[in-house]
Amino acid sequence: MRVVVTGGDLVTEQGPIPADLLLADGRVEAWLDRGSAVVADERVDAAGLLVFPGFIDPHVHSRDPGHTHKETFHHSTLGALCGGTTTVLEMPNAVPAVTDVATFEARRAAHAAHAWTDFGLWGMALGPANLDQIALLHGAGAVAVKFFWGYALDKETKGLVYNFAAAPPDSLLLPPENGEVLELFREVARYGGLLAAHCEDRHILARSAELLGHPITTYDDLLFARPAVAEATSIAVGAQFSLATGCRFHVVHMASAAGATVVREARAAGAAVTAETCPQYLTLTDADAERLGPAIKVYPPVRSQADQDALWAGIADATIGSVGSDHAPHLLEEKLRGFEDAPAGGLGVETLVPLMVDAMVRGRLSPSRLAEVLSAGTARLYGLWPRKGSLRPGSDADLTLVDPRGSARISNERMHALNPVTTWDGWELCGRVVASLLGGEPAMRDGEPVGPRRGRFVAARHEVPVG
Numbered sequence: 134m135r136v137v138v139t140g141g142d143l144v145t146e147q148g149p150i151p152a153d154l155l156l157a158d159g160r161v162e163a164w165l166d167r168g169s170a171v172v173a174d175e176r177v178d179a180a181g182l183l184v185f186p187g188f189i190d191p192h193v194h195s196r197d198p199g200h201t202h203k204e205t206f207h208h209s210t211l212g213a214l215c216g217g218t219t220t221v222l223e224m225p226n227a228v229p230a231v232t233d234v235a236t237f238e239a240r241r242a243a244h245a246a247h248a249w250t251d252f253g254l255w256g257m258a259l260g261p262a263n264l265d266q267i268a269l270l271h272g273a274g275a276v277a278v279k280f281f282w283g284y285a286l287d288k289e290t291k292g293l294v295y296n297f298a299a300a301p302p303d304s305l306l307l308p309p310e311n312g313e314v315l316e317l318f319r320e321v322a323r324y325g326g327l328l329a330a331h332c333e334d335r336h337i338l339a340r341s342a343e344l345l346g347h348p349i350t351t352y353d354d355l356l357f358a359r360p361a362v363a364e365a366t367s368i369a370v371g372a373q374f375s376l377a378t379g380c381r382f383h384v385v386h387m388a389s390a391a392g393a394t395v396v397r398e399a400r401a402a403g404a405a406v407t408a409e410t411c412p413q414y415l416t417l418t419d420a421d422a423e424r425l426g427p428a429i430k431v432y433p434p435v436r437s438q439a440d441q442d443a444l445w446a447g448i449a450d451a452t453i454g455s456v457g458s459d460h461a462p463h464l465l466e467e468k469l470r471g472f473e474d475a476p477a478g479g480l481g482v483e484t485l486v487p488l489m490v491d492a493m494v495r496g497r498l499s500p501s502r503l504a505e506v507l508s509a510g511t512a513r514l515y516g517l518w519p520r521k522g523s524l525r526p527g528s529d530a531d532l533t534l535v536d537p538r539g540s541a542r543i544s545n546e547r548m549h550a551l552n553p554v555t556t557w558d559g560w561e562l563c564g565r566v567v568a569s570l571l572g573g574e575p576a577m578r579d580g581e582p583v584g585p586r587r588g589r590f591v592a593a594r595h596e597v598p599v600g
């Protein structure tokens with residue numbers, strides 16, 4: 134099948150370039166002068182639109198299998214597609230968690246039957262308990278391994294345990310100590326892999342909760358119990374381990390100015406440290422907590438305006454190289470349990486692109502920078518570039534078309550999630566995601582799917598460092 138996309142501006146590192154794009158057999162075939170006569174099966178009119186390399190959401194928890202009352206891979210990838218994303222990277226902490234290559238292969242097969250977008254898979258790093266699986270997971274095409282620093286794992290269900298102090302110790306795999314974490318960094322470095330971590334120091338969190346002295350009833354209590362120094366400390370330790378081993382270390386969902394400062398300094402010192410943030414940290418602050426209640430609860434928490442400003446500065450100076458949603462759905466009744474008992478996390482996969490497009494139109498970042506943090510930079514980080522994240526000939530023909538002069542409204546009624554309640558319900562946005570193409574064919578228009586479901590698994594290829 135040959136498709137030509139006409140009249141749009143292709144978003145490149147150097148800025149938008151007016152050109153037509155010829156797609157053939159699922160790949161980008163050629164760039165053409167605008168209005169070139171070419172034989173094609175289908176023409177996509179992109180006049181007045183920005184043509185981005187298909188957007189990638191690297192941080193999706195589809196709850197599937199294990200918690201499919203909260204969300205499923207069908208719903209999350211359908212939401213992703215309808216929001217303007219063409220590839221999702223699925224986190225490993227469904228139940229059972231992806232801690233070995235057999236589970237990885239089973240997850241790959243199960244998700245391939247339900248994928249509305251292309252998808253990659255994360256593996257989970259436990260420390261000594263699955264050090265022997267790191268090479269196998271990378272060999273199977275895992276985009277990275279995730280280390281839930283400070284969390285225990287239930288031996289029986291292989292699910293993460295967040296509050297493990299009360300659980301019987303012999304039912305758990307306790308979190309590894311730092312000596313073992315350093316060993317993990319060394320092992321990931323051997324394969325040129327990427328080690329990503331949830332960074333909040335568990336000892337600081339535990340002592341902060343004790344010092345609070347009572348259950349969390351207000352958002353100020355929650356911020357007291359999870360201070361920014363917990364994030365910054367964890368990042369600093371990871372940065373030192375990265376310097377010592379050469380392991381690429383990625384900070385997911387970075388939420389604080391203090392964290393951004395540590396990442397910036399580590400990068401300046403030559404550490405292979407990268408960082409991600411999420412729309413919740415870029416669009417919300419603690420001032421929204423009264424309005425939203427426990428719906429705002431995510432870990433690490435949404436902090437102050439100064440923290441938000443620092444994260445935007447981090448995107449501008451490339452301290453932050455990737456933006457993901459941290460899509461982590463729960464039931465509405467779970468989120469209504471109050472700040473102490475509500476689980477952390479919320480919807481995000483369908484609003485990631487619209488919120489970032491809005492920021493672009495409002496001048497927070499350029500189209501080129503948006504293409505970097507939502508596509509090219511993310512693809513490079515996770516070993517998917519140039520198959521993904523690129524408009525150059527030979528790349529997968531995944532495109533997202535955006536009207537910068539349009540407008541959009543986020544509403545629960547239009548969400549495709551299993552439990553469609555979003556923090557951003559009712560937000561009026563600048564710019565509009567118009568359409569997506571996946572593998573060279575139209576796949577979404579005006580927030581609804583076009584054609585059949587045809588997402589495929591994509592394997593990461595990480596270059597083993599030389600010497």
Ligand SMILES: [Zn+2]
Binds near residue numbers: 192194386459
């Ligand atoms: Zn997450």
